[in-house]
Amino acid sequence: MLDLDTREWLLTNGLGSFASGTLSDVRTRMYHGWLFAATNPPSGRTLLLSHLEASLELPKQVIALGTNFWGSGQIDPTGYELLRYFDINPVPKWVWGEDNWQITRQLVMPHGLGGGEGESGRGGDGVRFFSPPPVLPISPSFCHRLLIQYRYEGSDVAILRLRLLIGDRDFHSQQKATLGLQFSQLLGQGQVCLQAINSGQFGTPWHLRWTRGNYQPDAFWYWNYHLPEETRRGLSDREDLYSPGYLTVALMPGDAVTLEAKVGFPDKLQTVLTDDIFAEAIEAEQERLSHIFGWGEGARGMGKITTSIPNTQCPIPNAQYQIWQQLLRASDQFIVYRTSIAGPSVIAGYHWFNDYGRNILIALPGLTLVPQRFDLAKGLLETLGCYCRHGLIPNTLPDGESEPFYNSIDAALWWIETLGLYLEATQDWQFLAQQYPVVQQIYKAFIGGTRYNIQVDSTDGLIGWDARGVALTWMDAIVDGQPVTPRRGKPVEINALWYSALCWASRWAEILSEQEIVTEPSRLAKQAQRYSQQAQQVKASLQQFWNSQLGYLYDTIEPDDGRNFQVRPNAVIALSLAHCAFSAQQGQQILQRATDRLLTPYGLRTLDPSDRSYVGKYTGNSEQRDRSYHQGTVWSWLIGPYIRAWQRFHPNQALPFDWQPLLEHFLSDACLNSISEIFDGDEPHTPRGAIAQAWSVAELIRHIRS
Structure with missing residues (x-):
């Protein structure tokens, strides 16, 4: 544990949704995960996607990139030992690698407020500030999503395997595997729709889609993750996560795969997911902030x-x-x-x-x-x-x-x-x-x-x-x-x-x-x-x-x-x-x-x-x-x-x-x-x-x- 860098990173979307974790990619809190969706902005924050457990298969070796604390006291796998680099700007970026291979992962959470009425307002803050109750306007459209991109460099063709670890719980609690908690999944072309059913109550629907790869349903629970920060805070410190299946992606050197986790059922009218969308999302966020703060314009006395x-x-x-x-x-x-x-x-x-x-x-x-x-x-x-x-x-x-x-x-x-x-x-x-x-x-x-x-x-x-x-x-x-x-x-x-x-x-x-x-x-x-x-x-x-x-x-x-x-x-x-x-x-x-x-x-x-x-x-x-x-x-x-x-x-x-x-x-x-x-x-x-x-x-x- 002495080599683990447990400093933290944070992404937010302007609606209360967030993603967070550590630099070494190990989860230490109940608040670590890739998609906590604010179902009633900014409240109702619910863990949907914890993370993707990644492994890289090369001709002569299989490399586990993840890192997990377990209730038994073990750290397994130990992907942090292969982590070569982390950067927070402009978005969180991890680089794992050895002499003959390198895999890069980046995450971006696009701003979630937009569309229809309330998309923008005077001053360029990206929010139209309506008069408070009792007279309410038509609600603006909300979008809670996370984009994930992996890029491979190496001397051989590689197989990237991404196993989904998911949940449906309030962000102040831990998830436990029970007979009453089940997850449904509906597989489509290049995407899977997921929803929890807990004691007959339907959870928040969301879906994951990808630019390349084959998804294999393979459902089971992972029990007894340990959350050491909660131990130090004197709180419950064990979590169970559900895995509905995994994505297998064949990658040539220089190839990338982009995934999008998004709240709601798939929209038939949504744009086709491409690898370029990831860079476009980063650029759009920079433009949004530049518009607000006048970056590059010499404005506002900066x-x-x-x-x-x-x-x-x-x-x-x-x-x-x-x-x-x-x-x-x-x-x-x-x-x-x-x-x-x-x-x-x-x-x-x-x-x-x-x-x-x-x-x-x-x-x-x-x-x-x-x-x-x-x-x-x-x-x-x-x-x-x-x-x-x-x-x-x-x-x-x-x-x-x-x-x-x-x-x-x-x-x-x-x-x-x-x-x-x-x-x-x-x-x-x-x-x-x-x-x-x-x-x-x-x-x-x-x-x-x-x-x-x-x-x-x-x-x-x-x-x-x-x-x-x-x-x-x-x-x-x-x-x-x-x-x-x-x-x-x-x-x-x-x-x-x-x-x-x-x-x-x-x-x-x-x-x-x-x-x-x-x-x-x-x-x-x-x-x-x-x-x-x-x-x-x-x-x-x-x-x-x-x-x-x-x-x-x-x-x-x-x-x-x-x-x-x-x-x-x-x-x-x-x-x-x-x-x-x-x-x-x-x-x-x-x-x-x-x-x-x-x-x-x-x-x-x-x-x-x-x-x-x-x-x-x-x-x-x-x-x-x-x-x-x-x-x-x-x-x-x-x-x-x-x-x-x-x-x-x-x-x-x-x-x-x-x-x-x-x-x-x-x-x-x-x-x-x-x-x-x-x-x-x-x-x-x-x-x-x-x-x-x-x-x-x-x-x-x-x-x-x-």
């Missing part, structure tokens, strides 16, 4: 952005520009179309997260404003604004008939903060006029009181909340029904967001009072004055958080008026917002302690290591990991607030942060061309959690020029 990216060890021409392109490509992997809202959303992270309101809003500036995807930003803000209820923005968006889940005190405040950043970038006052009623709804609900006993304290103007068994801030881990970091009362960053929201509201009311697009300008002028007065009250009251002995901010003022003096990054968030209530001296002291106690090469720790509650490693079973989630674990996205705060309070000093480790992580660690969700608080700061996290990538994009 040259200015890329020239300031720090030097790296990446041995490629124009390395800085190519790294920037890879960052933007990584950001696009999180953008999805959600059917339940008929509009855009953002997957929080792969493999296992869905789209969450808070995460969308924190990630939005880096994902959309920096690359000037303003229509996308507008669509996201409009969607979340439409779901505002009782002054709250949902943290979980609805699937089908389900209801949104309003378990966040800060999503509504982040919505106002992010709306402000969008408006500063676009001067889109017409959109402000449309969204201003949402701003008023949030304001009135917080003033008058809303769910979870969220209410502004009339004595000091600060926001507090008091509800047991829930965690409403971003530190939201719950174990056995109890929050690990409860933070009931008045959390510091919540009230900093509240202050910034009042400042925004005052500015917006004043702007709208001067616009011809609104009525009753005098009423708006009075609102602007009221918001400004309340902002001044909150600014003064925020001094209650100042701990002069520690030179830091209390993390929470508790319901009994006690102070939580733990050193957490929430104080840094409070310094980083568009409007800040703290003095230069306070800000500098806070940043000094955060630099000394929280800053790492990959982000900020969530707790001072000297705190008795500190946990330095994010390991163990699910409960152990949840208990350490915000108790010292490093969160990469927090480097963004730290940089914004530093630039505010030390405008003429160099940033005490070296981009090199994080860039190297992006380029060559964990999941290539993405950023992990979290890292251990203790050195060497091993990456943990989701292998690709939206707000981690977004903050890197937002500040790489700093």
Whole structure:
């Protein structure tokens, strides 16, 4: 196992479907497979095609190219020993070989949204952002597919044998061979249609087709695959996969075979599959991204952005520009179309997260404003604004008939903060006029009181909340029904967001009072004055958080008026917002302690290591990991607030942060061309959690020029 490279790769299709695995081609997680199809975009992700087990037959030898972990502890076959090369750009590519032969495999997952209404929209983002419910348009067409291409070079004619390993299971589980689970297959010319039948229920139909070869039905189960990453996470770690048959392909030197796995029954009108389609799919994806980001056009200030990216060890021409392109490509992997809202959303992270309101809003500036995807930003803000209820923005968006889940005190405040950043970038006052009623709804609900006993304290103007068994801030881990970091009362960053929201509201009311697009300008002028007065009250009251002995901010003022003096990054968030209530001296002291106690090469720790509650490693079973989630674990996205705060309070000093480790992580660690969700608080700061996290990538994009 020491020779196995278990770093990971990821492909996505803009609908929530994905493919993922390791560089050595061995599956280590339940989330590794070649076609996880989002049957209800971006949800309902279902494993259909795990992989193709490949072997190459030469005149005097049979070579197994695959690698598998088994429950017995064996690694068999050991194809990784013949793996000579892997590259992630532009698509995952493996090369196996010896002196007299070489076989190359590439995978590409075409973007899945297109056709009919909703194929494209202004701004070239590849998604038309419809108005949210209750009025829904005709759904756009969806396509979930994966293209696979093998190419052979050698001195002899070879036989490539590809055995299908398939499933039909939710991506959060493992498949087990049972009497109730069967698979049907219907063989046609150059293709086979497959569908599971589980206890009388039909699964998702899909089909595989190929450019050359002969398919032989030969059905049986492979039992007891071992998934060591799930073992380390304290989860079920065994899987059974079904094989309906195999494809045999005769290859002359230089020959290729291309396969397509696609959700749905075969379409009689579909184009003929050729080897050229693979290269065309790569080209089409590059054109799509180029259209969005203006690559090669000198558009949108890209040259200015890329020239300031720090030097790296990446041995490629124009390395800085190519790294920037890879960052933007990584950001696009999180953008999805959600059917339940008929509009855009953002997957929080792969493999296992869905789209969450808070995460969308924190990630939005880096994902959309920096690359000037303003229509996308507008669509996201409009969607979340439409779901505002009782002054709250949902943290979980609805699937089908389900209801949104309003378990966040800060999503509504982040919505106002992010709306402000969008408006500063676009001067889109017409959109402000449309969204201003949402701003008023949030304001009135917080003033008058809303769910979870969220209410502004009339004595000091600060926001507090008091509800047991829930965690409403971003530190939201719950174990056995109890929050690990409860933070009931008045959390510091919540009230900093509240202050910034009042400042925004005052500015917006004043702007709208001067616009011809609104009525009753005098009423708006009075609102602007009221918001400004309340902002001044909150600014003064925020001094209650100042701990002069520690030179830091209390993390929470508790319901009994006690102070939580733990050193957490929430104080840094409070310094980083568009409007800040703290003095230069306070800000500098806070940043000094955060630099000394929280800053790492990959982000900020969530707790001072000297705190008795500190946990330095994010390991163990699910409960152990949840208990350490915000108790010292490093969160990469927090480097963004730290940089914004530093630039505010030390405008003429160099940033005490070296981009090199994080860039190297992006380029060559964990999941290539993405950023992990979290890292251990203790050195060497091993990456943990989701292998690709939206707000981690977004903050890197937002500040790489700093």
